Amino acid sequence: MAKKDLDWSNLGFGYMKTDKRYVSYFKDGAWDEGALVEDDTITMSECAGVLQYAQTIFEGLKAYTTEDGRIVTFRPDMNAERMINSAKRMEMPPFPKERFIDAVEQTVRANADWVPPYGSGATLYIRPYMFGQNPVIGVKPADEYQFRTFVTPVGPYFKGGAKPITIKVSDFDRAAPRGTGNIKAGLNYAMSLHAIVTAHAEGFDENVYLDPGTRTKIEETGGANVLFVDQDGNIVTPKSDSILPSITRRSLVAVAKDYLGLTVTEREVYLDEIGKFAECGLCGTAAVISPVGCINDHGKEIVFSAGREEMGPVTKKLYDTLTGIQMGHLPDKEGWVHEIC
Numbered sequence: 001m002a003k004k005d006l007d008w009s010n011l012g013f014g015y016m017k018t019d020k021r022y023v024s025y026f027k028d029g030a031w032d033e034g035a036l037v038e039d040d041t042i043t044m045s046e047c048a049g050v051l052q053y054a055q056t057i058f059e060g061l062k063a064y065t066t067e068d069g070r071i072v073t074f075r076p077d078m079n080a081e082r083m084i085n086s087a088k089r090m091e092m093p094p095f096p097k098e099r100f101i102d103a104v105e106q107t108v109r110a111n112a113d114w115v116p117p118y119g120s121g122a123t124l125y126i127r128p129y130m131f132g133q134n135p136v137i138g139v140k141p142a143d144e145y146q147f148r149t150f151v152t153p154v155g156p157y158f159k160g161g162a163k164p165i166t167i168k169v170s171d172f173d174r175a176a177p178r179g180t181g182n183i184k185a186g187l188n189y190a191m192s193l194h195a196i197v198t199a200h201a202e203g204f205d206e207n208v209y210l211d212p213g214t215r216t217k218i219e220e221t222g223g224a225n226v227l228f229v230d231q232d233g234n235i236v237t238p239k240s241d242s243i244l245p246s247i248t249r250r251s252l253v254a255v256a257k258d259y260l261g262l263t264v265t266e267r268e269v270y271l272d273e274i275g276k277f278a279e280c281g282l283c284g285t286a287a288v289i290s291p292v293g294c295i296n297d298h299g300k301e302i303v304f305s306a307g308r309e310e311m312g313p314v315t316k317k318l319y320d321t322l323t324g325i326q327m328g329h330l331p332d333k334e335g336w337v338h339e340i341c
């Protein structure tokens with residue numbers, strides 16, 4: 001066992017095959033005991049449910065090395081619970097919470113040499129996922145499934161500082177009213193690809209989506225929740241049934257209240273009021289918070305004055321506090337940091 005010889009600080013966000021992955025099969029109404037395997041490929045029927053009708057869900061979290069050399073992850077119980085909710089909505093058999101955490105631990109331990117060292121800024125991205133495997137041609141849920149978890153090292157999200165990004169108000173929707181926007185299903189991403197390619201071609205970093213029912217309220221971006229800071233330094237987050245409940249956003253809200261004493265309001269946020277906010281950030285596992293400097297609404301630039309050139313002061317405080325808890329520099333009052341080895 002020795003750390004892999006990688007240029008940790010210069011890794012991008014891409015897939016790299018690591019040593020072991022975890023697999024469990026669901027058949028005849030039950031999950032098998034699961035195992036770590038070396039084979040990174042999957043063979044299945046050409047008519048597998050996932051291939052024909054996109055019956056697949058996933059999670060994303062990361063493992064990293066703390067200053068005192070422990071390998072930890074962050075709130076894996078929340079990912080386990082969210083995946084159970086995703087499975088129920090997709091008529092898939094939920095993978096039990098304790099087993100999800102065990103699968104994450106086993107996979108990270110078996111690939112400990114791939115966990116980036118402390119201080120590199122890099123992390124080990126963990127991808128649990130599940131899909132319908134047996135042949136399905138008439139539209140119905142599959143009877144057989146695989147739950148798998150693989151890991152891949154990824155580089156620091158912010159190379160050379162967190163530059164605020166510019167995002168556009170999309171003309172496409174990422175979710176339907178009463179649809180699947182609140183679960184982590186591959187189908188939500190499939191339908192966002194055209195919108196992402198379009199936004200990039202127009203020179204924007206990302207899309208922000210409006211509520212699909214009325215198209216007057218802010219929802220979220222393709223892969224991150226939105227958080228605003230008002231002129232008094234308090235937090236406002238959009239409320240909607242079609243937003244994916246980000247674990248990072250929920251943790252930042254707790255940090256804002258319990259560590260920083262800020263007021264947090266979760267409410268409907270209208271597109272025509274966001275010009276009043278001082279800062280805007282995108283919350284997700286990959287970046288924790290990525291500052292937004294400007295939202296472009298069909299040529300009209302909505303600029304966040306306190307965060308236009310660099311991460312705004314409140315966004316920075318939130319970022320520093322949550323990453324401080326994650327890295328073990330600040331007290332972990334809630335027991336969020338989960339030690340693996």
Ligand SMILES: *Cc1c(COP(=O)(O)O)cnc(C)c1O
Nearest residue numbers: 223224225244246247248284285
């Ligand atoms: C995964 C995801 C997020 C971020 O969730 P985290 O749990 O914070 O990583 C936000 N929005 C969407 C649509 C997502 O799929």
